[in-house]
Each structure stands twice: as C-alpha cells, then as structure tokens.
Amino acid sequence: MPRKKYKKLPRSFYNRPTLDVAEDILGKYIVYHSPLGKLSARIVEVEAYIGQEDSACHAARGKTKRNAVMFGKPGVVYIYFVYGMYHCLNFVTEEEGKPAAVLLRAAEPSEGMEIMRQLSPGKKDMELLSGPGKFCRSFGLTREQNGLDLTGSVIYLEERSFKVKNIKRTSRIGINTAKKNPWRFYDSDSKVVSK
DNA sequence: TGAATGATGCGCT
DNA sequence: GCGCATCATTCAT
Secondary structure (H helix, E strand, C coil), X not given: CCCCCCEECCHHHHCCCHHHHHHHHCCCEEEEEECCEEEXXXXXXXXXXXXXXXXXXXXXXXXXXXXXXXXXXXXXXXXXXXXXXXXXXXXXXXXXCCCEEEEEEEXXXXXCHHHHHHHCCCCCHHHCCCCHHHHXXXXXXXXXXXXXXXXXXXXXXXXXXXXXXXXXXXCCCCCCCCCCCCCEEEECCCCCCCC
C-alpha cells in the first residue's frame, strides 16, 4: 500500500487556458496502469495546440473523426498516429466545444522501467521517453487508448512533491506553419528534452 | 557531429 | 497523391 497519497489532478486543472495548463503540467507525474503493469514518469517537455488560433493544430480546420476528442470535455486523452509508425499523446484542455490540447513530448521514467525497456529494446533509461514517439512506444500507448478519461483510474496525472526550478519557452518542434507561436515549454534542468 | 533521408500508414485536398 | 505534432540510420564534412 502506498505510504503517501498523491493528489490526482481533477478535471478543473485541464479546464483552463491551454498555455497555463501546459506550463503547469511540467513536473507533474503521468501514471498509466497498463496491461503489463504500472508505469509512471515525470513530465519535462510539452507543447500547446490551440485550435481556434493555431493553424498547426489538427483541429484548426474543423471537427473530423480523428480530432473529435479535442472538441470534447477537458481532461481526456487524445492520441493520434503519424509518419506511419509513431503515436503522440495529448491532454485535452479548455471547455467543451473549444478544441485545444497539450502534447506530451518528453518525460523521465519513474516506475515500471522494466516494462518500458521491454517495449523499447536497446534503449538507455533516459532515452526511453525522450520524444513524443518514443514516449508512446515505451508506455505502450496507441489509438486504442484514444479518448480515455484522465479523471478515471487507468491513466491520470499526479501532483507529487517535485518542483520545477527553471522553465523555458520556445517555438515548437516539427512545425512548419505558425512557427511564431512560442508554445513549447520544458524543464531546462532535465537531460531528456529534445535538442 | 551535423544534415539528409528512408521507413511507413493514414487523413485530407 | 501529398504531407505529416517522428525516429534511426546513413552520408558528408
């Protein structure tokens, strides 16, 4: 039994301006009770995607089957498939009907590292979650987990005692349009953020 | 050690 | 068809 009870972040955490949520997510822990066992990691790098004012957001051109969960209630997981072989994990933000999300780009492994190594063979511990594609592979996340509720018991964010000291803000990675929006946030003391 | 490119599937024009 | 919120490998300095 856990000797310390950590606080699971409620839906109100996600039901706020996306840039605020993105910054506050740094240092939080993502916990996923996968079929293989419990996994957790400390989040160190994220990006914001805001449908209504962001041409780079999947939801910028209206609702489709793929991005539908971004239009739904906050505190839900949005997972999509890119480049033929990778998945990316997002947390839906803002009130229902307003499409926006925060992309998880990198994290530092905490619990369940044996499982992550098994899912991503040959990786050093600090490389297991150092990128959005690698994160989903090491956590075993695919489109099957799309739409899961972060206020449930399968996958959620936890507030622990860790405090982020230095937060940096830059433009996003891998974006061609809307490059000006400096909507990438990361913990500059972590060694696993993208270069 | 940095830049170019191939892998590979799917959603949209 | 084309381009993509990526990564690993190859090739050039």
